[in-house]
Structures are given as C-alpha cells and as structure tokens.
Amino acid sequence: MNNMCTATYRLHDDHADFRKKAESIAVGMTVGSWTELPQAKREAMQKHLGEVIKVEVHEPNGMSPGERYADITIGYPDVNFSRDIPALLVTVFGKISMDGRIKLTQLGFSDNFLSAFPGPKFGLNGVRDLLGVHDRPLLMSIFKSVIGLDADELREQFIRQALGGVDLIKDDEILFENKLTPIEKRVEVCMKAAEQARQETGKKLLYAANLTGSTSQLKKQAERAINAGANALLFNVLAYGYDVLHELSSDPDINVPIMAHPALAGAVYPSPHYGISASVLLGQLMRLAGADIVLFPSPYGSVTMPKEENMAITEQLLSTELPVRASMPVPSAGIHPGLVPLILRDFGTDVIVNAGGGIHGHPMGTEAGGRAFLQAIEASQRSIPLAQHALEHPELKSALDLWGGER
Numbered sequence: 314m315n316n317m318c319t320a321t322y323r324l325h326d327d328h329a330d331f332r333k334k335a336e337s338i339a340v341g342m343t344v345g346s347w348t349e350l351p352q353a354k355r356e357a358m359q360k361h362l363g364e365v366i367k368v369e370v371h372e373p374n375g376m377s378p379g380e381r382y383a384d385i386t387i388g389y390p391d392v393n394f395s396r397d398i399p400a401l402l403v404t405v406f407g408k409i410s411m412d413g414r415i416k417l418t419q420l421g422f423s424d425n426f427l428s429a430f431p432g433p434k435f436g437l438n439g440v441r442d443l444l445g446v447h448d449r450p451l452l453m454s455i456f457k458s459v460i461g462l463d464a465d466e467l468r469e470q471f472i473r474q475a476l477g478g479v480d481l482i483k484d485d486e487i488l489f490e491n492k493l494t495p496i497e498k499r500v501e502v503c504m505k506a507a508e509q510a511r512q513e514t515g516k517k518l519l520y521a522a523n524l525t526g527s528t529s530q531l532k533k534q535a536e537r538a539i540n541a542g543a544n545a546l547l548f549n550v551l552a553y554g555y556d557v558l559h560e561l562s563s564d565p566d567i568n569v570p571i572m573a574h575p576a577l578a579g580a581v582y583p584s585p586h587y588g589i590s591a592s593v594l595l596g597q598l599m600r601l602a603g604a605d606i607v608l609f610p611s612p613y614g615s616v617t618m619p620k621e622e623n624m625a626i627t628e629q630l631l632s633t634e635l636p637v638r639a640s641m642p643v644p645s646a647g648i649h650p651g652l653v654p655l656i657l658r659d660f661g662t663d664v665i666v667n668a669g670g671g672i673h674g675h676p677m678g679t680e681a682g683g684r685a686f687l688q689a690i691e692a693s694q695r696s697i698p699l700a701q702h703a704l705e706h707p708e709l710k711s712a713l714d715l716w717g718g719e720r
C-alpha cells in the first residue's frame with residue numbers, strides 16, 4: 314500500500330460480528346463517524362477514512378468459550394498522521410488498545426511513511442565489519458553485579474570478559490549514571506582495558522555503555538561517551554519510547570551502533586488477548602527506529618518466550634522486505650554453552666550468543682566462561698557434538714558438567 318499504513322489485530326469474542334467491529338475501528342480511528350455525515354462532508358472526508366482490508370474469522374471446533382477470534386487488517390491513510398512512530402501507534406492502537414480483548418499483531422508501512430526512517434546506521438553487516446568477523450555467530454558477555462563497584466573493580470571485570478575472547482561486552486541495563494562510574498569514566502577505563510586485551514587476544518571488541526538519564530540530556534550523554542572512546546551504546550528503548558531511539562539513531566553525531574534492551578517488554582507482549590505482539594514490539598519497531606542490535610528473551614534459557622515468537626521477531630529484524638539495514642538478533646537470558654547448538658540450529662550464523670551468568674558463573678572463572686562459549690560455537694559450526702569437543706576442551710567440559718546441554 315503506497316498511501317496507507319496497515320495494522321492487523323487479533324480480537325477474541327465468542328459472539329461479536331467481527332466485520333461490523335472492523336468497520337467501527339476503520340471509521341472510529343479515522344474520521345470518527347460516517348453514516349451521520351451529510352453527503353458533501355463525506356466526500357471531503359473520504360481521503361481520511363480507514364479501510365477494512367481483511368477479516369478472517371476463526372471459529373472454534375465445538376463450543377469451547379474464549380476460543381473464537383478474528384484477525385482484522387485495517388488501512389490507515391498516511392494523510393491522517395505525521396511520519397513518526399508515536400503518531401502511527403496512537404493512530405492504529407491508541408484508544409482501541411483499551412477496548413476489550415484486542416491485540417496489535419502486525420504493522421504494514423507505506424513507502425511514504427518508511428521514507429522518514431533511515432533505520433540502523435550499521436545494522437548486522439556493519440557490526441560485523443566493525444569487528445572484522447563475518448563467518449560465525451558473535452559472542453557477547455554482560456557485566457554483572459556492578460552496582461556499587463568503582464572504576465578499578467569495573468576494569469577488572471571488563472578485562473576478564475575481554476580476555477575470554479568475546480566480541481562484545483554490554484553494560485547491565487540497570488547500571489545508570491552514578492558517581493562511582495559515570496559514563497565517561499566507565500568508557501575510558503573499559504576502552505583502555507579493551508586495548509590491553511587486544512594485545513593478547515588480537516581481537517577487536519565493542520563495548521556498549523548504557524545510555525541513561527533524562528531524555529533531554531541523552532544526546533549530550535551519548536556525545537560524552539563517544540568522545541571518551543565509546544564504540545557502542547546500550548539503550549532501554551521501551552522506557553524512553555521508540556521516537557527517542559529514532560532521534561538518537563538518525564543523529565549524524567551518534568556514529569556508533571545502538572543496542573536495544575527489551576526491559577519492560579513483558580508488560581506489553583505476553584498476553585494472547587491484549588497488548589502488542591513481540592514481533593511488532595521487538596522486531597518491526599526496533600528496526601524501524603534504528604536499533605543495530607536487538608535483545609529479546611530466548612526460547613531456551615531462564616526468561617523464555619515461545620519459539621514461534623522468537624522466530625517472528627527475527628524474521629522482522631532480518632526481512633529484506635523492509636528497505637533499511639537488518640538488525641542483529643540476540644536471544645538472551647540464562648544462556649550457557651550447552652544451549653549454543655540450539656541457538657545456531659534456530660538462528661543460523663547471523664546471531665549474537667549473549668550471556669551474563671553463563672560466562673561469569675563458569676567454575677574456572679570468567680575468562681574460561683568466554684572460551685567455553687567460543688568452543689561451543691566452533692563445535693556447533695563444525696557439527697561436532699559438544700560432548701565430543703569437550704574431551705579436548707576443558708573449559709567446555711566444565712561448563713557442560715555444570716549446566717548440561719546437548720551431548
């Protein structure tokens with residue numbers, strides 16, 4: 314559709330006339346009322362009127378209450394809203410998000426709307442280029458238990474992660490601006506440690522520093538971090554809003570990859586009846602707003618999401634249908650080396666394997682934790698069973714003994 318954005322909803326109702334409901338959304342969320350309008354007014358308003366594009370009713374087998382639903386797609390004329398994500402979301406799901414059992418499951422963007430969004434500045438390939446790694450999944454570790462640590466203690470944790478051979482290190486999303494390790498100081502200390510580690514490992518490394526504080530100060534904070542040497546940023550997108558990510562990612566002065574953390578997403582996507590689906594929330598909108606790297610719960614670890622939803626997010630992050638760079642998917646939370654074959658089976662090579670506890674909790678220490686993951690990645694890429702690879706790799710063996718995994 315070139316002059317309309319579309320929204321698809323799933324509505325649950327045992328008795329509703331779904332076509333009528335679709336028509337009331339199309340009218341109610343655009344011109345407000347229709348049949349009462351005089352003919353002349355109708356003609357003037359025609360170009361603003363929403364359009365029912367599809368109504369697919371799913372009748373349950375038998376009389377099981379609560380299982381009848383419909384997938385309804387409505388087209389919204391571009392002329393009704395400005396080309397930004399807040400305007401789109403309020404248009405397609407503002408008031409009706411509060412009107413009964415309705416979930417926004419998919420968005421469709423017109424070319425005109427898309428033209429306002431440059432998308433990720435680096436994207437999946439750009440992040441790979443920065444690291445010089447193109448032939449395997451990337452490995453990321455997460456700072457853990459850093460609240461209350463000073464810069465020396467942070468440096469110590471950073472260097473142990475870096476020496477383990479990870480490609481990226483990210484701040485914990487709950488590390489905010491603080492007196493002990495303000496963003497400039499953290500970046501300075503960590504980037505020095507990254508350089509020191511590079512002399513030993515020969516590997517480049519991206520460090521994503523958590524960009525926090527009030528919205529009006531974010532650009533200044535980002536510039537401070539970048540001037541201090543930051544080569545990536547972490548951002549809690551849902552707490553600030555997609556438009557804030559869009560502003561940061563399209564700012565020419567913010568010339569480092571932005572990693573989107575999914576904090577708060579669980580308040581929005583999990584219900585089958587309400588909210589916004591994970592593929593819209595963490596897939597379509599994150600990519601459109603310019604996230605180069607997107608974290609989300611995996612199907613396997615400690616905080617889980619059904620596999621179909623993971624695949625739907627990934628499809629949206631990578632799809633060639635969107636004319637912007639692909640974002641790198643990062644299935645996360647509770648990941649340990651034993652899960653690596655599953656991650657590669659489901660996501661292929663274009664994925665970041667990401668772990669906090671699965672690296673720092675390794676019985677032989679944090680460095681060994683990184684190495685165990687790299688060994689698991691190598692084994693999985695060569696289709697070698699982990700247990701077999703572990704016979705010659707003590708770090709992997711120790712991880713499998715502790716956490717289990719494919720054998």
Ligand SMILES: CSCCC(=O)C(=O)COP(=O)(O)O
Nearest residue numbers: 609610645646647668669670
């Ligand atoms: C729910 S996805 C975000 C994962 C994350 O930020 C994290 O800290 C995971 O840590 P873990 O120790 O579970 O690897």
